[in-house]
Amino acid sequence: MANDADDSLTLSADALAALTEFYAERDAQTEKLEMLKARVGSDDPRGEDAGEKAREAGDGSAAPELSIHTFTEDWNESQFWYSDETANLLANQLLDGTSDDSVVAVVSTPSVFVALRKITAATGYTGPKPKTYLLEHDYRFAVFPEFVFYDFASPFKLPAYLKGAVDRMICDPPFLSDDCQTKMAMTLRWLAHTPTPKTTTTTPPPRVLICTGERMSALVNRLYAPLGVRTTTYEPVHSGLKNEFCCYANFECAAWRWKAEPSGEIRA
Incomplete structure (x- = not known):
């Protein structure tokens, strides 16, 4: 019975992959919004120092284009x-x-x-x-x-x-x-x-x-x-x-x- 219960709670490989993709997209969206917030909040209205802000954050990526x-x-x-x-x-x-x-x-x-x-x-x-x-x-x-x-x-x-x-x-x-x-x-x-x-x-x-x-x-x-x-x-x-x-x-x-x-x- 215990094994049956465990099996019922196990996601299929496809469902697990879809869930992983969903969380990855959500995290990427959150990161983009945080970088955009740093960009629009910078002293430079074009956000040209946002790349430096991103590098200071440790990921070395450039800030997203305002879009x-x-x-x-x-x-x-x-x-x-x-x-x-x-x-x-x-x-x-x-x-x-x-x-x-x-x-x-x-x-x-x-x-x-x-x-x-x-x-x-x-x-x-x-x-x-x-x-x-x-x-x-x-x-x-x-x-x-x-x-x-x-x-x-x-x-x-x-x-x-x-x-x-x-x-x-x-x-x-x-x-x-x-x-x-x-x-x-x-x-x-x-x-x-x-x-x-x-x-x-x-x-x-x-x-x-x-x-x-x-x-x-x-x-x-x-x-x-x-x-x-x-x-x-x-x-x-x-x-x-x-x-x-x-x-x-x-x-x-x-x-x-x-x-x-x-x-x-x-x-x-």
């Missing part, structure tokens, strides 16, 4: 990273027209945040470096000092200094539900700065970008109407997700125009 792919997509969190092309395009639209005094909020869109960080830290970059915050539920991104924990279920549970202070914002609601979309819209409207009659000529309204499923179009246009958001012609691309996605914005640019209404007219 969204350092973070494994968590499908339970509904995480699907944008392609590099999409992330860079959206990041550049957030940067356009900003200054060092501008405030950018990246809400549940970490791939765009990483793209922003890479663009502004690149060698030779001379453009604006606005104050940027990543509002995110996944604590892995707390390796970045700009991380602010955010749960859409509590749309206003955020630092008071962000209220009405944001000049550029983007969000990609994690779930295609009315509840998630509505609460995130409440957050963005809370974040958005509102120009007063005295500042309208000197302070333009905030730029707002929403990326979410095409089937949420009617709701998104209704929720963000006070911010002037409309459906655009641009379709964000993900590395793996194949759902029909749309980009909604309150401005037009070289990358997109507003979509015509079914009647063929552009909504005014």
Whole structure:
């Protein structure tokens, strides 16, 4: 009987190999995040001394390149990273027209945040470096000092200094539900700065970008109407997700125009 019990608790060779691989991947991911934390926390914003930090740690390896792919997509969190092309395009639209005094909020869109960080830290970059915050539920991104924990279920549970202070914002609601979309819209409207009659000529309204499923179009246009958001012609691309996605914005640019209404007219 004892032997039977021991046999029932013994993993097969295949199961043991799979478990070993799982733990190895987990440990490698943890190590990468620790090295990335050292890199982004260094005095050099590009983290060029991170290799030295890694060598001091004793493994002689180089720090990982700043990349969204350092973070494994968590499908339970509904995480699907944008392609590099999409992330860079959206990041550049957030940067356009900003200054060092501008405030950018990246809400549940970490791939765009990483793209922003890479663009502004690149060698030779001379453009604006606005104050940027990543509002995110996944604590892995707390390796970045700009991380602010955010749960859409509590749309206003955020630092008071962000209220009405944001000049550029983007969000990609994690779930295609009315509840998630509505609460995130409440957050963005809370974040958005509102120009007063005295500042309208000197302070333009905030730029707002929403990326979410095409089937949420009617709701998104209704929720963000006070911010002037409309459906655009641009379709964000993900590395793996194949759902029909749309980009909604309150401005037009070289990358997109507003979509015509079914009647063929552009909504005014």
